[in-house]
Amino acid sequence: MHQFIHFITDKIATKKGAWLTITIWILLAIILSVIAPSSKEYAVNNVSQLYPDDSPSIVAGKKVDEYFEDDDGIPAIFVFETNEANVNLNDISEITETLSATDVPYMKSVIPIHQLPDEAIEAFISEDKEALFLPILFEEAITSKEINEGLDTINPIVDEYPSLTIHVTGPAGIAVDATDLFSRADLVLLFSTVGIILVLLIITYRSPLLALIPLLGAVFVYAVADRLLGVLGLNGVELASQSLSIMMILLFAVVIDYSLFIFSRFREELKKSDDKYIAMQAAMREIGIPIFYSGSTILLAMLILFMATFGDYKNFAPTFSVAVFVVILSSVTLLPALFTAFGRKSFWPRIPQVGDSEVKASSLWSNVGRFVTKKPILSVVIIFLFLLLSASNIFNISYEYNTMKSFPDDMPSRVGYEVLEDKFSKGTLATTTVVFEAAETVSEEEQQKLTNVLSDHTLVDTVRVSNHTDNEDVIQYDLTFSEDPYDVNTMDALETLMKEEKEMISDAEVKGELFFAGETAASVDNRNVNKRDIVVIVLAETVLIFMMLIFLTRSVKISTLMMGTILFSFLAALGIGTFLTSLFFDVHSISNRVPVYAFVFLVALGIDYNIFLVSRYLEEKKHHPVKQAVANAVSHTGGVISSAGIILAATFAVLMTQPVEVLSTFGFIVAIGILMDTFLIRGVLLPGLLVLLERDEPLRAIRKQKKN
Numbered sequence: 001m002h003q004f005i006h007f008i009t010d011k012i013a014t015k016k017g018a019w020l021t022i023t024i025w026i027l028l029a030i031i032l033s034v035i036a037p038s039s040k041e042y043a044v045n046n047v048s049q050l051y052p053d054d055s056p057s058i059v060a061g062k063k064v065d066e067y068f069e070d071d072d073g074i075p076a077i078f079v080f081e082t083n084e085a086n087v088n089l090n091d092i093s094e095i096t097e098t099l100s101a102t103d104v105p106y107m108k109s110v111i112p113i114h115q116l117p118d119e120a121i122e123a124f125i126s127e128d129k130e131a132l133f134l135p136i137l138f139e140e141a142i143t144s145k146e147i148n149e150g151l152d153t154i155n156p157i158v159d160e161y162p163s164l165t166i167h168v169t170g171p172a173g174i175a176v177d178a179t180d181l182f183s184r185a186d187l188v189l190l191f192s193t194v195g196i197i198l199v200l201l202i203i204t205y206r207s208p209l210l211a212l213i214p215l216l217g218a219v220f221v222y223a224v225a226d227r228l229l230g231v232l233g234l235n236g237v238e239l240a241s242q243s244l245s246i247m248m249i250l251l252f253a254v255v256i257d258y259s260l261f262i263f264s265r266f267r268e269e270l271k272k273s274d275d276k277y278i279a280m281q282a283a284m285r286e287i288g289i290p291i292f293y294s295g296s297t298i299l300l301a302m303l304i305l306f307m308a309t310f311g312d313y314k315n316f317a318p319t320f321s322v323a324v325f326v327v328i329l330s331s332v333t334l335l336p337a338l339f340t341a342f343g344r345k346s347f348w349p350r351i352p353q354v355g356d357s358e359v360k361a362s363s364l365w366s367n368v369g370r371f372v373t374k375k376p377i378l379s380v381v382i383i384f385l386f387l388l389l390s391a392s393n394i395f396n397i398s399y400e401y402n403t404m405k406s407f408p409d410d411m412p413s414r415v416g417y418e419v420l421e422d423k424f425s426k427g428t429l430a431t432t433t434v435v436f437e438a439a440e441t442v443s444e445e446e447q448q449k450l451t452n453v454l455s456d457h458t459l460v461d462t463v464r465v466s467n468h469t470d471n472e473d474v475i476q477y478d479l480t481f482s483e484d485p486y487d488v489n490t491m492d493a494l495e496t497l498m499k500e501e502k503e504m505i506s507d508a509e510v511k512g513e514l515f516f517a518g519e520t521a522a523s524v525d526n527r528n529v530n531k532r533d534i535v536v537i538v539l540a541e542t543v544l545i546f547m548m549l550i551f552l553t554r555s556v557k558i559s560t561l562m563m564g565t566i567l568f569s570f571l572a573a574l575g576i577g578t579f580l581t582s583l584f585f586d587v588h589s590i591s592n593r594v595p596v597y598a599f600v601f602l603v604a605l606g607i608d609y610n611i612f613l614v615s616r617y618l619e620e621k622k623h624h625p626v627k628q629a630v631a632n633a634v635s636h637t638g639g640v641i642s643s644a645g646i647i648l649a650a651t652f653a654v655l656m657t658q659p660v661e662v663l664s665t666f667g668f669i670v671a672i673g674i675l676m677d678t679f680l681i682r683g684v685l686l687p688g689l690l691v692l693l694e695r696d697e698p699l700r701a702i703r704k705q706k707k708n
Contacts, residue, residue, distance in 0.1 A: 005292055009284035009332055013277050013340050021337035025220050025330070032227035039226050040186075042233025043241045045144060045178040047311035055525040056498060060517035063435045067474045068467050073108045073137040074147065076172030078158065079416040081165040086129040089113070089121065091161045096134065098157050105149045108137040126423035133420060138172050144179040147172045167416025174404065177413045181659050182241040189245055192654045193252050200650055201256075204643050209346045214259035217335050218252045225251060225326040232318055240312065242663065243319040246655070249667075250601070251323045253651040254298065257644045258291050258331040261612060263339050263346060264640035270352040276343040284336050290615040293552045294608040295328035297545050301604035304540045308533045310526075312593060316600075365638025365683070369631035372687045380688040383680050387568055393575035400589040401523040402486035406661035427461045427480030430519035432494065434463075434477040438512035441472045450508040451477065457500075459483055459493040485520045491527065494520045530592050537596060541603060542567065549607070553614060561689050562610040569681045570602045573673030580672070581665055591662040598669045605648065605670075606677035609641050613682050617690060626694045630687045638683065645678025 011017045051058050065072050080087060093114035100112060111134055113121060125132050136154070138147055151168065158166050168176075194215065201211035225247075233239045265287040269279035302324055305317035344351050372379045400406070407414050420429055436442065436450060447465055454463045459481045467476035483490045494516060497504070501514045542563065549559035574595055581587040616637050620629035652674065655667025 002289055005288050005332060006285055009288045009336060010281050012333055012337050013280035013284060015277065018337040018340040021333050022341060025224070025334045025337075029220050029223040029227075032224060036227040037230040037234055039229035039233055039239050039244055041230060042237075042239045043182070043244055044238055045175060045182065045241055047238055047240055047315050050311035051522070051525045051529050052309045055529065056515070057517055057521035057525045060433070060435060060515035060521060063437065063474075063515045064433055064476070064517055067435070067437075067469055068476055070109070073140045074142065074172045074175070075170045076136045076138060076147070076151070076168055077170035077416065077420070078134040078136060078154075079167040079169060079419050080132045080134065080158075081167075081419060082130055082163055083165070084163055087125060087132045088161075088163060091164060092132055092134065095158055095161070099136070099154065102153065102157065104153045106139045106142050106146050107150050107154075108139050110134070110136045128423065131419060131423040133424070135170070136172075144175040148176050148179075151176065167412060167419055169413040169416030169420065173413035173416060174407075177407070177411050178241075181407070181411065182245070185658050185660075186241075186245060188657055189654060190248065192657050193249060193651055196650050196654060197252060197256055197647060200647050204646075207347055207350065209342060209348060210263060213263075213338050213342060213346060214256045214335075217259060217330060217338055218255040220334060221255050221326055221330045222248065222251055225323045228322050228326065229319060232322065237318055238315055239319060240315045242312070242660070243315050245658065245663065246316075246597075246666075247319050247323045249651055249655060250320060251327060253648045254295070254324070254327050254605075255330065255335070256647055256651070257608065258295070258327070259335050259339075260640050260644045260647070261287055261291060262331075262335050266336075266339055267347060267352050268636075270344060270347075271354060271356045274354055276340060280336055280340045284332070286615075286619065288332055288336075289552075290611050291331045292328065293548060294611050295324065295331055297548055297607050297611070298604040299324045299328065300544050300548065301541050301600050304537055304544065305600065307536055307540055310529045310533050310593075313533055313537070313596060363635065363639070365642070366631075366635040368638065368683055369634030369687065372634065372684055373627040373631045373691050376688040376691040379684050380692065383685040383688075386680070387572040387676075387685075390572035390576035390579075391568070391574075393579045394571060397574075397578050397595075398589040399488070399527075399592040400486075401488070401491065401526060401592070402484070403591075403662075406591060408659045411659075421484075425461065425480065425482075426484045427482055430485040432479040432481070432485070432516060432518040432520050433466075434479050435515040435517065436475045436477070436510070436512055437515065438473050438475075438510065440511075442468075442475055442510060442512070443472075446508065446510045447472075447475055450475075450504070450510060453504045453508045454479060454497070457493065457497055459490055460497075481520070485518075486523055490520055491524050495524050498524070527592065530596070534596050534599070538599060541600065545603065545607060549611075552611065553618065557693065558614060558690070561686060561693065562607065562614060565681050565686050565689070566603055566606045566610060566677070569606060569673060569676050570599055573602055573669055573676055574598055577665075577669030577672045581668060585664075585668075587661065587665060590665050593662060594666050594669065597666045598673065601652075601670050602673040602677070605674060606681065609645065609677055609682040610686060612641060613637050613686060614690075625696045627691055630690050630694075634683065634687050641682055642678055645674055645682075649674040649678070 012021050049058070080092065082088065096110055096112055097114040099107070099110045111124070113124070113134065124134065138150055158164070198211050198215060201214065202208065205211065229239060229244070262283065265283040266280055269282045270276065273279045273282065299321060302317060302320035305313050305320070308314045308317070339346055404414055404417050417429070434454065451463045451465065454460060454477065461480045461482040463477055463479045465475060466478040468474065481490045481493065498516055505512060505514065546559055546563045549562055550556055553559055578590060581590070613633055617629050617633035620632040624632065649671040652667045653671040656664045658664050658667070
């Protein structure tokens with residue numbers, strides 16, 4: 001592989017090779033833009049199936065579909081508030097009567113308030129009589145655009161009653177709001193990403209071309225990756241909006257990172273050679289392999305996500321794998337070709353000349369390298385204690401399972417949800433559907449016994465029979481909890497119900513099987529599937545990346561240090577990141593997806609900097625003792641890695657502009673973790689450990705290497 005990469009980069013770093021490579025990328029981007037759709041055309045807000053087919057909530061949902069098909073669909077909940085003393089039921093009755101008589105696109109059914117007796121209507125009215133909720137069922141498997149068509153027909157009807165304030169929430173309302181949210185947020189994300197990268201590059205390197213060339217490369221890479229993903233979408237692969245947003249950040253960040261490493265080494269070689277082609281060939285012979293392995297570790301991390309069972313994680317796999325593959329390809333073709341084509345002009349106004357000093361002895365990272373090599377124990381202990389203190393906060397993390405809480409406070413569907421939460425019993429926010437499937441008819445007495453048994457359990461508020469099959473061998477119950485259906489205690493209560501199923505059936509003196517569906521049941525599956533996935537992902541990614549590091553370094557000891565420091569850094573970033581989000585942003589609980597997202601990206605991206613440091617250390621070790629090799633590696637890589645780390649962290653921090661809390665929290669934690677990897681792990685901890693644990697080569701071997 002080494003020889004093949006050297007062969008490719010040597011061919012590209014020629015006058016003909018550079019322009020041919022650039023031309024091929026331009027043609028590829030143009031052709032794909034003509035024949036392939038954009039990934040955005042197939043973006044969906046939510047993955048169609050989050051959990052495996054054998055998950056309890058999925059199995060229960062299929063039972064509901066099988067026996068009670070009319071109850072299946074996408075519910076919208078209209079919440080009516082009045083500015084008068086009580087909700088005017090005549091107005092609501094007129095609304096439901098009009099809706100029932102109107103051909104509303106994609107509407108399946110509406111609760112007929114105008115036909116219900118007074119005692120039945122009471123279930124839809126708040127205790128203070130100031131609010132009423134009205135469920136409307138849309139057809140299943142329709143898009144948010146189609147839901148919006150239905151709402152566009154309904155809204156003028158309900159707007160005719162000025163005494164009522166209307167909020168639309170529930171899955172249908174959330175889907176429409178989320179689509180609008182992501183469509184606006186994507187533009188903010190794109191312009192923010194490009195803007196912050198451009199500003200930081202200009203400030204850091206004070207060269208317009210050094211800012212524009214990497215961005216030009218990133219634009220071509222994004223154009224190709226976007227259309228390739230569009231082809232996947234065209235062929236039925238789900239592309240989640242959330243995945244595409246993070247993909248764009250990842251792509252721009254990694255392309256810029258690799259550009260910095262290439263032009264940094266290119267600049268070094270231009271100080272040794274007059275010929276820009278020879279300089280680039282020499283640069284890529286040293287930096288090409290680390291970049292390839294760095295990209296490969298990221299690709300491995302993304303491919304591992306295919307092993308996940310949670311829908312969101314698995315959805316990441318094809319999206320990120322395609323993007324990273326294109327980035328790797330560009331890093332050994334397009335990026336060196338662009339810098340070769342521009343040559344020394346890339347660095348204007350600070351054009352490197354043959355004979356210029358390589359690294360100033362007084363530079364920051366030269367001083368850091370000398371300090372770490374002189375006092376490695378002190379350096380390691382200080383950083384270790386800081387990381388340990390930061391990591392200790394992971395035991396205080398609490399998790400949020402209500403996705404609604406991650407949306408902006410003023411999002412219409414969230415406002416409606418919070419009115420429901422305020423005006424009605426918490427349990428009514430998301431009722432649990434219980435299906436009892438028997439082999440024979442279940443009598444009314446047996447139905448009541450089972451109702452009583454279910455009601456006797458912790459946190460269960462109400463249980464009522466809501467439906468049954470014609471011969472009454474399958475009974476559907478609506479079960480509400482006394483607490484928030486997304487609360488951890490409520491989830492624990494339902495999980496206990498599920499575990500005690502056989503005992504409950506025995507106590508009710510019936511024969512059959514119970515199935516639990518609904519939001520709380522899905523949250524239980526969410527928690528259990530996530531626990532399984534985080535173990536699989538952490539173990540698989542750690543083992544595979546560790547094996548790749550051994551292949552690169554030819555040293556188990558060095559690979560262990562690299563992997564161990566990155567894992568420790570991840571725990572510290574997660575701990576201090578959640579502490580700071582609570583302190584500064586008033587976010588006291590996070591989605592249970594955040595640790596998995598953070599692990600995948602922090603380990604895959606953080607190990608990059610260790611790879612570049614260790615690759616330079618191994619190169620220097622051929623000619624110098626360990627301490628000098630470490631000091632040289634830190635001083636030579638310090639400037640470019642710290643610049644790359646700042647830009648990478650800032651790029652992920654752009655996710656904090658996103659209106660979805662899970663993305664903004666994830667972006668913040670990853671940004672902190674990258675900065676820790678950049679300055680603490682790569683700059684101090686790993687170099688200190690290398691000084692303490694590595695041994696000098698025999699002097700004779702060093703002299704032999706120098707001679708060769």
